Structure formats: structure tokens, C-alpha cells
Ligand SMILES: Nc1ncnc2c1ncn2[C@@H]1O[C@H](COP(=O)(O)OP(=O)(O)OP(=O)(O)O)[C@@H](O)[C@H]1O
């Protein structure tokens with residue numbers, strides 16, 4: 001549906017973005033970090049949605065909509081939802097994902113039904129750095145890459161008690 005108000009997810013619904021889509025798919029496959037910028041309502045989310053699917057790579061998708069003063073719980077819940085969606089969607093990789101993430105501090109994965117729970121308080125709270133490293137290890141095991149797709153990534157600036165840029169850099173170089 002070309003005129004639906006939601007972001008698009010399939011290539012047939014994407015209008016006039018052939019060049020951008022191909023560029024984005026190759027960028028996702030070839031480079032470590034790709035940033036999509038553009039004015040509001042210009043199709044960034046749609047382009048991202050279609051490109052990650054077209055890339056054929058496994059992806060963890062984050063929609064970073066945060067409250068006015070985001071705390072650790074807000075962030076941990078966003079991770080939990082993203083991991084839950086990842087496990088549901090990538091059914092062929094389920095065993096490998098469960099195995100890779102089984103010892104992450106503060107993360108508990110239940111199957112049947114799939115449910116991801118996170119701790120966000122105390123010394124046993126979700127270790128986001130460790131989780132990123134485990135996803136990186138998983139990538140090695142599944143033959144190369146797992147995409148971390150973050151929509152509205154600029155929102156992470158508001159989590160000023162955690163340096164996401166450093167966390168990402170750390171996870172990508174270990
Ligand atoms: N190339 C396109 N083909 C079809 N529909 C499009 C295209 N670009 C944008 N749209 C439509 O325009 C609206 C805004 O698109 P989308 O949400 O993808 O943009 P955005 O840049 O992520 O917006 P925002 O800045 O609000 O996050 C949606 O209804 C989407 O379906």
C-alpha cells in the first residue's frame with residue numbers, strides 16, 4: 001500500500017528508492033557502521049526496514065523511543081524487546097542465539113513461549129557491553145554478520161549516563 005501512513009517494509013511498496021536501496025544494502029553488507037540521515041518523513045525507517053530484510057543477514061532491530069528522562073530500566077526493556085523479536089524471527093538460528101546469549105548477566109531467556117526478561121537494578125543488572133560482545137561472537141558463528149539496526153538512534157544521545165558510541169566502538173573492535 002503506497003499511501004499507508006506506516007513505514008514500509010517490502011520492496012514493492014517502496015517508491016523511487018532503487019538506487020538508495022541498493023546502496024544501503026551494499027553498505028550494510030560491506031561496512032561496519034552505516035548511518036541514514038534525512039529530514040522528517042522522508043522515508044528513512046522504510047528504507048531501513050526494506051534494506052535489512054533484503055540484505056539477507058540476521059538483524060536485531062531497535063526502535064529507540066525513550067521517555068523524557070530515560071533510565072536504565074527503559075534501556076534494558078528496549079533490549080529485551082529487541083532480543084525477543086530477534087529470537088522469534090530468526091527461527092533457524094534459535095539454538096545458536098540461545099547458546100550465545102545464555103550467560104549474559106541480567107538476561108533471562110524463556111522459550112515456549114519466547115520471553116526475554118532483564119534485570120535493571122543492582123550488581124546483576126543487564127550488562128549491555130557483554131550482550132553486544134556475545135552478539136558479535138554469534139556473528140562469527142553464523143558466518144560473518146549480525147546487523148544491529150537502530151531506528152531513531154539520535155534518541156540515544158539522551159541516555160547521557162551511558163556513552164553508546166563508545167560501547168558500540170568497543171563491541172565492534174573486540
Ligand atoms: N519511498 C517511499 N515509498 C513509499 N512510501 C514512502 C516512501 N518514503 C516515505 N514513505 C511514506 O512516508 C511516510 C514516512 O516514511 P518513514 O516513516 O519511512 O520516514 P522517516 O524518515 O522514517 O520519518 P520520521 O522522520 O518520522 O521517522 C510513511 O507513510 C511511509 O510509508
Ligand SMILES: [Mg+2]
Pocket residue numbers: 044045046151152
Ligand atoms: Mg522514522
